Amino acid sequence: MENMWQKDIETMPRADLEALQLARLKKLVGYVYDNVPFYKKRLDEAGVTADKIKVLSDIQYIPFTTKADIRDTYPYGLFAQPLKKIVRIHASSGTTGKPTVVGYTKNDLDLWSDLVARLTMAAGASDDDIVQIAFGYGLFTGALGLHYGLEKIGATVVPTSSGNTEKQIMLMRDFGTTAIVSTPSYALYIAEVAKDMGIDPRKDLKVKLGLLGSEGCSLEMRAKIEQAWDLFATDNYGMSELIGPGVSGECTYRCGMHFAEDHFLPEIIDPDTGAVKNRGESGELVITTLTKEGFPLLRYRTKDVTSIDYEKCECGRTHARMAKPTGRSDDMLKIKGVNVFPSQIESVLISVPEVGGHYQIVLGTKNYMDTFEINIELLDGSLLTKYSELENLQHKIAFKLKTVLGLDAKINLCEPKSLERFAGKAKRVIDNRDK
């Protein structure tokens, strides 16, 4: 049996867990009805009251909440407690207009750090670890979320934040850092910079655990990071609207991310019709926060596409596991009429050893048609003997992409380290198409 932060809860028999979820769901419906005028109106319109919820599947009668709802009620419209009770505010970057703002009561913060404690222990972290947090601190939930959860399990937290990579590496070596929290792309970048400084992360650094998050990471990308650092990486899932990191996370068996199901009730729906899908089917993840006080959400549409496995895990946990999201229904690109997730493109690119892990997807319009190009850095100098070998490499990548996506892409080989690096979420898609 693995180390667990709250073993009684994490291994609770499913029948008990579902009874707990039902009781909490009923309470939640009454709570938001009484405290948030927005939900009162929505629930009245739908004719749902707390006593109409008899079984968990009755949740399907509750209306969805969307990101647009949060934006429309900016900044405090969905808070269920007065600001007097709110002790922390976070916000997610608004790429379009206003940010989405969330508030936490003292109890919420305590819950949050418990949830992060669960996921970090599930990933293998302990009070022996020295953890460098290379997420950007600030309104973003990632850094502070991991920070307090890791402190809770007794780890030594080094809050370096993101950026200033050389100093980051120096501290890592001098402090004997054993675990790192960062985005996958930043983890890869730090390893690159370390090598330029003459430091081999595999030999000269002691980082053995990577808590990667905040952006998607293909299995191939993860293997590349593990190889560069000689570390064990786990994935976790969360979003600021829901609480931040702590919604779900992988155990060391890495067969899906365990939800904290006593606090979050997940569903999978058809993104087009809103109908709940059968167990095991893939679709959009919808989450209801069962216990949050400051910013509760009813059936929040995450836009992430995944599936849920309810089988008990080898680690002993009974809480359901979500698959790595195949993409965001938001991120999904429609290229020449074909639905494409950037993660699919990444899987292909990472499988080609001659090119690096940094790439750009460039879309444009020519003669009213979409153009699809990929810029990727050449790593391997051995192909420079002949033009034909470089051309073969381009053809090889294009062929693999065609196999996976059914689309022709133009592959542009770029010089090493010529593409932009990101300390936070990587921006890999450049969409110049006529709108």
Add this chain to the structure above:
Amino acid sequence: MITKQISIFIENRKGRLSEVIQTITSQNINIKAISIADTTNFGILRIIVDDPEAVAVQLKTINLAASLTSVLSVSIKNKPGAVGEVLKILADNNISVEYMYSSLAYSGDMGNIIVCVDKEAEGEALLKTAGYSD
């Protein structure tokens, strides 16, 4: 006669060749021969320098993708038919030429060509027997 050529990957965009050459020469490296052909979105810059191994390492540290290739450096007379003679020796012995270019270095009436062949050791032996040198 067999010498190491450095091949450098260059993106095809305005001014990039100039930048790369500036970078190379700012490291006090003297380019003795140089070649680049027109292609679409990237090019391979081929150069001959003194101490190519050291230079190749140096170029990698400044983020250029570079590799070493064995080529033949052959001195020839500045007279009609000189290039043809070298090529004929190679062709008659079933050695194929991948590409070639000429050197920037001249001394007296002697010039110098760089030839990339499929069997460089054999090519070197044949040309040496025929009286050619670096």
